[in-house]
Amino acid sequence: MCRRATGSAFAVLAWVPSQSVTWVDATPTYRRSSPIACRGFCSACGSPLSLAYDASPGEIALHVGTFDDPARLEPRYNYGSRQRLGWVCCGMDLPHHDTEERW
Template structure:
């Protein structure tokens, strides 16, 4: 049986714009673009870039974020001081949490591997167009 050994190279840190909320993750995120309407509105951008990690691998350092319910199935966190969006978590998958890739201190190596919510992708968005596409599931 193979076991994975966690190394310091797996550790990544990040936080909000003002620095009051900081985090550390000890697993490399599974990264994708999300084109769904909820992510667009939550970020104020044409799409979100999310990195999923096991919730147990996330540690808040210092300040903690505020949470809000963004839909009947999900909640999002943000810095209450500066408003930076930080996480997304689905009620049915509490063992995983997505961090907004732009909040990592060093996001350079966190390249998306697929598109999610592709049926809602804005026609002029060309980032990741050659990556695999998945559609959202109707959840409510």
């Protein structure tokens, strides 16, 4: 689903406590993208902003590209590795996990 939702080979997300997020300019528009997840988008331009799984109500994943300084963040693991495209080679030394979603 990450490829479809982002229009890219993968999504780079930062998981944070939901209570720590404050939207500054406007509240995102939310769309249920699967039976187990909801995604937030910029209501002005449509850029993907967030992902939240129903099973983890206290956490939200924010798209790293929306941060003012994304270089401060370092990846810790790969998620959805079974669906990884063969030519994607970044982060191969990190732990790998499968997704719960089946597409």
